[in-house]
Amino acid sequence: MEEFICIACGTQYPPAPEAPAACPICEDPRQYIPPEGQRWTTMAELAAGHANAVRADGDFVGIGTEPSFAIGQRALLVPLGDASLLWDCVSLLDDATAAEVERRGGLAGIAISHPHYYSSMVAWAHRFDCPVHLHAADAEWVMRPDPAIRHWDGEQLDLGGGVTLIRGGGHFPGGTMLHYDGALLTGDIIQVIPDRSHVGFMWSYPNLVPLPEAAVQAIAAAVEPFEFDTIHGAWWGRIVTPDAKRVVRRSAERYGRALRGEL
Ligand SMILES: [Zn+2]
Ligand SMILES: [Zn+2]
Numbered sequence: 001m002e003e004f005i006c007i008a009c010g011t012q013y014p015p016a017p018e019a020p021a022a023c024p025i026c027e028d029p030r031q032y033i034p035p036e037g038q039r040w041t042t043m044a045e046l047a048a049g050h051a052n053a054v055r056a057d058g059d060f061v062g063i064g065t066e067p068s069f070a071i072g073q074r075a076l077l078v079p080l081g082d083a084s085l086l087w088d089c090v091s092l093l094d095d096a097t098a099a100e101v102e103r104r105g106g107l108a109g110i111a112i113s114h115p116h117y118y119s120s121m122v123a124w125a126h127r128f129d130c131p132v133h134l135h136a137a138d139a140e141w142v143m144r145p146d147p148a149i150r151h152w153d154g155e156q157l158d159l160g161g162g163v164t165l166i167r168g169g170g171h172f173p174g175g176t177m178l179h180y181d182g183a184l185l186t187g188d189i190i191q192v193i194p195d196r197s198h199v200g201f202m203w204s205y206p207n208l209v210p211l212p213e214a215a216v217q218a219i220a221a222a223v224e225p226f227e228f229d230t231i232h233g234a235w236w237g238r239i240v241t242p243d244a245k246r247v248v249r250r251s252a253e254r255y256g257r258a259l260r261g262e263l
Pocket of ligand 2: 114116171188
């Protein structure tokens, strides 16, 4: 039995004698099946050719796989009590990474912005004996169900210690962001783009399918009650600072003008 991992999106599947016939995350039009077709790996095979870098990314410590694997996101450690909350997740979990996270106090929980970063969340949850907080609106996209997964409903979830999960929706109905100490961690829900004077919003990023204006306004409205000066996107160095809250407002307005042909 093997827990197969999709090479295109990084999602880990439940133990099985053979690789899955398909990856529903990749078959969904928000992701894609590579032109060369669907391919699979395993944790051992991934660890043989990759390692995780654990290093500062802005005000947080990031965990990212090198060379880049699947979608290429990096996770962040958010202080939570004496331990950390893992924000977003990566497919590779090896002994060196686990030891580094343990050295920093271990994990009190995992929270993930949306299904593209569910990756090996269950392996991480088992290793650190902690829950995974996912928005219930995206429950159909959990490919490896497990008792560690705790679905939450509604618009906000207070995890204590100043950490709040915020449902923004948009890219996925349960699209989640995290607010902590003047920072907003956004995954793909609010996208950090090359021009840091603005941010982006899309239904499908790789396939360039936009969101309706109402969905973008809803994302902006969801974060409006929170004070934040900085946004951390989904990849290393994707940081907007200072004045990130004004950047979100300005970008939602520009998006509306673009859809109305007013740019
Ligand atoms: Zn996939
Ligand atoms: Zn995504």
